[in-house]
Amino acid sequence: MTAKRDVSLTVNGVAYSASVEPRMTLVDLLRGELGLTGTHVGCEHGVCGACTILLNGQAVRSCIMLAVQADGAELMTVEGLSEDGQLHPIQQAFVGQRGLQCGFCTPGFLMSVYELLQHNPAPGDDEIKEALGGELCRCTGYQSILRSVRDAAARLRGEVPAAATEGEA
């Protein structure tokens, strides 16, 4: 074990500081030390994308980054999407279009979609696929995720969402 180092960072607008071993991964800091368990771990080698978060606005894999590398950064996780119990339009779209089944990969998808729609409010299907090509989902077959992203983009553009299923979120 090496001496611990101090890390200060902002997550979802809240300032945190922690003392961590240099080898601690960023996702272990978020989940284990800060209690932000909405970000999930699926492979720990940077392929599945379940652990995707935003670091200074950019989607990154928190399982293959060290906590010390995030010192001074502004992070956003799935916990930062909804406000006052209201689902974010991207979350509403995923509920309404069935963009999830087991929901384990979903936080990673949501963060990648958030990043995409920040830069590109009206992405075509190819652009959506390009943005989500590094996120694995084993349940949905991705078709409903594609629909969800189209729907989320429309919602964020202020358009009336496409007629969804019963009990619309």
Added chain:
Amino acid sequence: MTPDLPKSLSDLPVTAPKWVGKPVNRIEDPMLVTGRVEFIDNLTMPGMLHCAILHSPYPHAKINGIDVTAAESLPGVVAIVTGEDAERWSRVGYTSPEGWGTHCMATDKVRFAGEPVAAVAAVSRYVAEDALELIDVDYEPLPVIVDAHAALEPDSPRIFEEHDSNVMYQRDFKWGDVDGAFAAADHTYTERFRWHRVGANPIETFGVISQWNPISETLTCHGSFQTPAFMALGRAAMHRLPTNKVRAIGQPHGGSFGGKGGGRGIDITALLSRKAGGQPVKWIEDRLEYLSAGGGQAWDRFYEASLAVNDDGTVTGLRVKLLDDLGATGEGFGATGAAKPMASFTGCYAIPNAEYDLTIVATNKLPASPYRGMGPPPHNFVLEQMMDIAARDLGVDPAEFRCRNFIPSDQFPYTIASGNEYDSGDYDAAMKKLLEMADYDALRAEQEQARSEGRLRGIGIVSTIEPGVFDWNAYAVIGQKGVGVPEGVSVSIGNTGKIIVRVGFPLEGQGQYTVAAQLLADYFAVDIGDVEVVAQDSLSAPTNFGPGGSRLAVALTGAVLGAAGKIRDKFVRVAAKLFEVQPEDIELMDGKLRVRGVAGGAQLTVGQAAGILIHRTDLLPDGMEPGAEATFVWSSPDRVPPDDDGRVKSYLTAAYACHLVVVDVDPETGKTEILKYVIVDDCGTRLNPANVEGMIDGAVAQGVGAALLEEYVYDEDGQLLTGTFMDYLLPTIHEVPATEKAALVTPSPFTPLGAKGAGESAIHTTPAAIMCAINDALLPLATRATEVPATPNRLWTLLQAAKQP
């Protein structure tokens, strides 16, 4: 006794169902999209330790000794267990076939690379993994067997010395006069096929927190259990505990697909907790562990199949010879996958004579696990290739050839050669609809055009069965005991009309909680938000099994409607007393209890009736038990053990699907591109059509993976070469095609509301369909792809060979 369960949606006590049969949004989802669901790794407990497991690097080796002293002295390490502890405190694992099991950690020798050898509980996972590096194991390597055929040789090194060979199971099933059929046939066709290992790979791996209580001598396990009650039963047997001393709490989990695994992980953490004096011990399997040592490998198969066909295209006989490489042990129910094809052995076809020559062999690979579909997907791949081979030789269109052999719609219920009974269906109608939707004639014309331009365009058309609502009797032939798979729920209604339904299975992804809520919302005419679904642990829940074998929606419907019916019966008697009429004069309709045929008369709401049962016991009929609650346990009716020939009426329902796939195979690279994908399926009444469609889409993706991408590769030394997601390739959003879908609805006459099992879905069909399309594409080159997955490398090799003069 089975009460009178509603047989169709119109039998529900509402004028028009508002929830059941509709694509209702899932009540599970708001919690999931906000990251607020308690997956196992989110859970922590006071004093909790973290486990890391030492896995054998050798596929076959004697263990001469294990030295843990250095690891024990590492600060932060609390307990270490090895095979010695496993021998002292637990048993050899249950297997089917019987007698091919080991302890949860190796004792005398290891049988596969990845087998647990020791485990550490420490204050953090980091420290626990540090400690693994300090454990010294003295291995003496033994000869390794990875080739299933070589493992059959009499002089092959033996995986289990107590057996006189590596053959775990051998039986030649014959149904009808199969030899006569082949002797009399105008044509016979034979081909060999190879299906390589694939597996479930849910995005969440397995995880558990076990706590041994040394005072009460009880074991409590939280975990990502697909079937908590069944897991608890296994742990009780394993740790020699009374069944009421093991509490399994199923956390919501990130997918399972039959391949969550976890038996060894629970047992190892239980031993660690015991050794640590009762501190809880958490183990979260990492992905490398899942791939190399978890529940993720299934179906390692060598097939030889033959078809007997007459000039008119009638198939009269099917022979399938299977060598199934189960890996090192018989643990984890992997062998059930070799038995299940008998539930739909002859597919959608009326083939009266059949033979299944089944051999299961042990090798030094990871023990195989179940995976969505539980065995038929490779069998269906084989059967559908054979249908195409015969059709081509006879010059009959593959769709037409299938139609000539379909079980006619007026012959249901229909008993197939291997003994299972199909409940209902109209295969001709599904095929007709499929060809219309796809504009089949135009596709063939385009194919001709493409071929003339030198492109390798192929069209695959297949039809398959999805056996639904499994029963243990399906696996009796390979040593599984029992008949019936009871599923129970309890329902209670409060005095404000709010409903609670208690189930025994955790959240897993199929939307079953929504289905339970839909059913109760319609039954008692409340809003779906007025129904709360509560998952109970294995000591609290009614008798249950949970999801598996495409059963839960049907079984849950039976259980929920049974419990609701019992409550209704109490309500009716309460209302009859109050209104001073006979119970048979009272009906429940649209949430009101009222006198039949009397418009505008007195009525009682569900909440009022429940309130009387809870707070006005003075108003109850004599002898009535207070409380508006009931438990009901449902199981498939009319199941018995197999006959002497292994024939058995096992799975209750037979959903079916026809798929049409168009592909281009790149002549230069061997890469397959899916251009069009059309599906017609029929799973009876759709309780929540959006749930069903989601499962179809997801199963298509898994089928695409199995057909084109996914493969566990072992080298000749028994080392896994595909131990990461960079080597074991799951389909991404780029590889999975959009599908055009249509549904037929032929209700099951045997299930509540007529629903059929639908959860395994397209994985039964997609690999067969894609492989048929690829072989149609390869037709001009007179070569055939018989190995799955049909990776670019495999197809390129075939293409190169075909180009040789």
